[in-house]
Amino acid sequence: MIEIKNFDFLIGKWTVLNKRLKERLKNSTEWIEFTAEMETKPILNGLGLMDEMKSSHFGDEFIGLSIRMVDPKTNIWTIYWADTASPENYLKEQVVGEFKNGIGEFYGKEYYQGKEYKLRFTWEMKSETIAQWEQAYFDELNNEWETNWIMEFTRSN
Known part of the structure; x- marks a missing residue:
């Protein structure tokens, strides 16, 4: 594991292998895979x-936008998200958190099929050229986190 304290490792171009559970919170073990391309740039002098x-998996050209902002006094990050599949959501705050011991953990809430769930993002740098993101919902029936989306990033520049 590579020690990371912020998202600087993500700057650059990436090829992304997405793995999404076919059905969330239903004990599904079937994963849907698709690829995407991503480019990350610093903004606001590093804040x-x-x-x-970008991916064509969802039919029309899908574009997702993440903005990650840090409070420089606390090193707490807030991650915002918007995409072309659900433009009515415009830019929404998703999760808040920080890096500890090289792992980023970020928590929030998300509505899925009409119900609010606790949401967790986990970021980890696997090597100088490979990173991983996971999304999980807290399954109250089983009292555990269910990972429902995994992205494996491979540096392409």
């Missing part, structure tokens, strides 16, 4: 990062 992820 944040912005990236665009």
Whole structure:
């Protein structure tokens, strides 16, 4: 594991292998895989990062936008998200958190199929050229986190 304290590792161009559970919170073990391309750039003199992820998996050209902003006094990050599949959500705050011992953990809430769930993002740098992101919902029935989306990033520049 590589020690990371912020999102600087994400600056650059990436090829992304997405793995999404076919059905969330239903004990599914079937994963849907698709690829995407992403480019991340610093903004506001290092107070944040912005990236665009593009994929044709969802039919029309899908574009997702992340903005990650840090409070320089606490090193707490807030991650915002918008995409072309749900433009009515415009730019929404998703999760807040920080890096500890090289792992980024970020928590928030998200509505899925009409119900609010606790949401967790986990970031880890696997090597100088490979990073991983995971999204999980807290399954109250089983009292555990269910990972429902994994992205494996491979540096392409």
